[in-house]
Amino acid sequence: xxxxxxxxxxxxxxxxxxxxxxxxxxxxxxxxxxxxxxxxxxxxxxxxxxxxxxxxxxxxxxxxxxxxxxxxxxxxxxxxxxxxxxxxxxxxxxxxxxxxxxxxxxxxxxxxxxxxxxxxxxxxxxxxxxxxxxxxxxxxxxxxxxxxxxxxxxxxxxxxxxxxxxxxxxxxxxxxxxxxxxxxxxxxxxxxxxxxxxxxxxxxxxxxxxxxxxxxxxxxxxxxxxxxxxxxxxxxxxxxxxxxxxxxxxxxxxxxxxxxxxxxxxxxxxxxxxxxxxxxxxxxxxxxxxxxxxxxxxxxxxxxxxxxxxxxxxxxxxxxxxxxxxxxxxxxxxxxxxxxxxxxxxxxxxxxxxxxxxxxxxxxxxxxxxxxxxxxxxxxxxxxxxxxxxxxxxxxxxxxxxxxxxxxxxxxxxxxxxxxxxxxxxxxxxxxxxxxxxxxxxxxxxxxxxxxxxxxxxxxxxxxxxxxxxxxxxxxxxxxxxxxxxxxxxxxxxxxxxxxxxxxxxxxxxxxxxxxxxxxxxxxxxxxxxxxxxxxxxxxxxxxxxxxxxxxxxxxxxxxxxxxxxxxxxxxxxxxxxxxxxxxxxxxxxxxxxxxxxxxxxxxxxxxxxxxxxxxxxxxxxxxxxxxxxxxxxxxxxxxxxxxxxxxxxxxxxxxxxxxxxxxxxxxxxxxxxxxxxxxxxxxxxxxxxxxxxxxxxxxxxxxxxxxxxxxxxxxxxxxxxxxxxxxxxxxxxxxxxxxxxxxxxxxxxxxxxxxxxxxxxxxxxxxx
Numbered sequence: 001x002x003x004x005x006x007x008x009x010x011x012x013x014x015x016x017x018x019x020x021x022x023x024x025x026x027x028x029x030x031x032x033x034x035x036x037x038x039x040x041x042x043x044x045x046x047x048x049x050x051x052x053x054x055x056x057x058x059x060x061x062x063x064x065x066x067x068x069x070x071x072x073x074x075x076x077x078x079x080x081x082x083x084x085x086x087x088x089x090x091x092x093x094x095x096x097x098x099x100x101x102x103x104x105x106x107x108x109x110x111x112x113x114x115x116x117x118x119x120x121x122x123x124x125x126x127x128x129x130x131x132x133x134x135x136x137x138x139x140x141x142x143x144x145x146x147x148x149x150x151x152x153x154x155x156x157x158x159x160x161x162x163x164x165x166x167x168x169x170x171x172x173x174x175x176x177x178x179x180x181x182x183x184x185x186x187x188x189x190x191x192x193x194x195x196x197x198x199x200x201x202x203x204x205x206x207x208x209x210x211x212x213x214x215x216x217x218x219x220x221x222x223x224x225x226x227x228x229x230x231x232x233x234x235x236x237x238x239x240x241x242x243x244x245x246x247x248x249x250x251x252x253x254x255x256x257x258x259x260x261x262x263x264x265x266x267x268x269x270x271x272x273x274x275x276x277x278x279x280x281x282x283x284x285x286x287x288x289x290x291x292x293x294x295x296x297x298x299x300x301x302x303x304x305x306x307x308x309x310x311x312x313x314x315x316x317x318x319x320x321x322x323x324x325x326x327x328x329x330x331x332x333x334x335x336x337x338x339x340x341x342x343x344x345x346x347x348x349x350x351x352x353x354x355x356x357x358x359x360x361x362x363x364x365x366x367x368x369x370x371x372x373x374x375x376x377x378x379x380x381x382x383x384x385x386x387x388x389x390x391x392x393x394x395x396x397x398x399x400x401x402x403x404x405x406x407x408x409x410x411x412x413x414x415x416x417x418x419x420x421x422x423x424x425x426x427x428x429x430x431x432x433x434x435x436x437x438x439x440x441x442x443x444x445x446x447x448x449x450x451x452x453x454x455x456x457x458x459x460x461x462x463x464x465x466x467x468x469x470x471x472x473x474x475x476x477x478x479x480x481x482x483x484x485x486x487x488x489x490x491x492x493x494x495x496x497x498x499x500x501x502x503x504x505x506x507x508x509x510x511x512x513x514x515x516x517x518x519x520x521x522x523x524x525x526x527x528x529x530x531x532x533x534x535x536x537x538x539x540x541x542x543x544x545x546x547x548x549x550x551x552x553x554x555x556x557x558x559x560x561x562x563x564x565x566x567x568x569x570x571x572x573x574x575x576x577x578x579x580x581x582x583x584x585x586x587x588x589x590x591x592x593x594x595x596x597x598x599x600x601x602x603x604x605x606x607x608x609x610x611x612x613x614x615x616x617x618x619x620x621x622x623x624x625x626x627x628x629x630x631x632x633x634x635x636x637x638x639x640x641x642x643x644x645x646x647x648x649x650x651x652x653x654x655x656x657x658x659x660x661x662x663x664x665x666x667x668x669x670x671x672x673x674x675x676x677x678x679x680x681x682x683x684x685x686x687x688x689x690x691x692x693x694x695x696x697x698x699x700x701x702x703x704x705x706x707x708x709x710x711x712x713x714x715x716x717x718x719x720x721x722x723x724x725x726x727x728x729x730x731x732x733x734x735x736x737x738x739x740x741x742x743x744x745x746x747x748x749x750x751x752x753x754x755x756x757x758x759x760x761x762x763x764x765x766x767x768x769x
Contacts, residue, residue, distance in 0.1 A: 331368035379472035501539035508546035607662035626718030
């Protein structure tokens with residue numbers, strides 16, 4: 001037999017009594033809900049009656065004669081007169097003529113005909129009138145289960161919290177009624193007063209949260225509720241202030257780590273009071289931060305979709321300003337909290353706005369991502385952004401703004417992971433089988449402890465972080481090249497081609513060796529097609545020679561066609577156009593002549609030196625300084641180019657300046673007469689370079705350049721002198737001399753100390769062309 005349970009079972013009377021209390025509570029709650037719904041329904045009916053009454057009062061009164069003349073006959077004809085007696089017909093006609101029947105207010109419940117009544121009826125009507133008593137506010141009560149005491153059952157109930165919606169509605173109605181009778185100046189004063197009150201409220205809540213975040217983090221919810229400001233006069237201003245205030249609060253309060261959700265075991269484990277408070281703070285902070293980002297996203301969506309929401313407190317014209325502030329807050333959070341939660345969600349939200357039609361929003365997002373690429377040291381945020389940009393470009397069929405791809409030029413990628421084995425730690429750890437085979441039990445134990453210590457040391461040296469960083473940079477660069485190659489293959493005639501070519505020129509030294517042949521063929525076909533502008537063609541040439549100067553030097557390719565293209569494009573640079581292409585030309589010359597001097601023939605180098613000296617005549621001073629510095633570098637790389645400083649012919653034939661082939665233009669049969677003209681240039685640095693080059697560009701002696709100019713690269717000189725104010729310093733005129741010929745020094749070089757009256761024709765006759 002089973003042992004009898006010691007727990008006492010409740011009796012039937014007790015169950016019946018408890019059930020009765022439950023039923024009674026359910027009945028009370030049901031009646032309370034019915035009363036609340038009836039109260040709401042009565043309010044709606046009252047508003048409807050007031051609206052109907054106002055509409056009826058607004059209509060002009062209709063004269064009774066018109067009704068009688070026009071509609072009485074129709075009314076009588078529609079009656080079945082053959083079934084009516086004469087008395088009934090006369091009664092209905094008299095009713096139709098009465099004014100009370102026509103002009104009666106249908107919304108009222110008063111009787112139509114007010115005649116004499118008896119005394120009892122008057123008393124009865126008087127008793128039905130409601131008494132004017134003091135209004136007692138009925139508080140809604142929720143009945144709970146009773147508590148048992150020695151005295152018996154004690155009923156329990158709590159007061160239902162009053163919803164703030166009805167109070168806000170009443171306040172708004174009072175404000176609207178009070179604003180109707182004010183002048184424009186008084187309304188503006190009332191609006192300024194309201195804004196000042198809201199500012200003080202926002203400042204109080206924000207300072208409370210910042211002063212003690214753990215205790216007052218719940219105030220963030222109250223502050224976020226002000227984003228739903230419904231007063232039309234101050235709604236836009238208050239929402240902007242709240243968005244900016246919350247952004248600054250999250251930037252200041254958010255921790256420097258990512259908050260993860262707690263596991264089930266961590267939730268059930270007992271912890272200290274301080275730890276529990278910190279967990280609650282983190283949970284509330286993450287939830288409020290999420291809701292805040294959702295609010296910003298909804299504002300931007302309403303602006304994009306032109307939706308009018310939230311009880312029409314904000315008109316459609318003001319949504320543009322709200323959306324601009326929301327985008328600004330998101331960009332600030334993107335840069336300030338790259339380590340915090342929902343950072344990838346912000347990236348997904350902002351990347352499509354880079355291609356927005358609004359220029360302000362688009363530039364704001366592009367600038368934010370450029371700054372993100374520059375300050376991203378690990379590479380995780382850059383990889384996430386590049387992935388989203390790649391998906392955006394592909395989804396829109398490559399019809400995006402060029403600024404979207406130009407932001408990729410700010411990526412900080414200096415090296416990639418070329419060999420997986422080379423980047424692994426040099427320390428090799430033994431697996432379990434090797435330990436069991438070669439070591440004893442005690443040795444295995446010591447080996448395990450030693451390997452654990454070595455792993456900790458590797459983490460301390462950040463070797464794993466470096467490997468992870470290289471891996472992220474490799475994936476990022478693969479995504480970037482995937483975007484570029486897709487555009488070259490499928491949309492090479494789009495407006496994105498300049499940005500693609502500039503990006504390829506920037507990252508060409510990191511391209512994998514397998515893609516070199518195909519990429520060179522594609523770039524060559526683009527240049528030969530003739531559809532590219534000067535800047536695009538220069539980017540193609542820069543990309544090719546950047547590839548060949550790096551890993552591509554093992555290919556043993558002679559890019560003669562690209563030399564010819566650059567040689568042909570040099571005369572297109574002039575002072576009437578922008579100098580943006582000069583930097584690209586200087587970089588190409590440095591790669592083509594200086595770094596590849598062993599693969600360049602002397603004829604080709606002399607042709608480029610002659611054309612560069614000619615080009616320096618019709619450029620702006622800053623560009624002329626850069627071109628002359630590039631000429632100086634070429635003379636140092638090819639010392640035999642000093643033939644161009646002689647006035648003797650070094651072979652047969654004539655110089656053909658109009659020929660676009662540098663190998664067959666006979667550049668050895670000419671001289672650099674342009675240097676004489678440049679010595680009279682109004683800019684002092686141009687005169688200094690011209691005099692230096694005319695004497696063979698020596699590194700020492702009186703004709704040598706100073707240290708500041710000699711150690712500068714051509715690109716740096718161009719940038720420096722393009723930022724400075726170009727002052728006009730004309731040379732001092734000297735009295736003309738009798739001799740008007742150019743002498744030769746002892747070595748056969750040109751003596752460029754000629755008076756100002758010499759002309760270009762004299763120089764050409766001297767050269768002997």
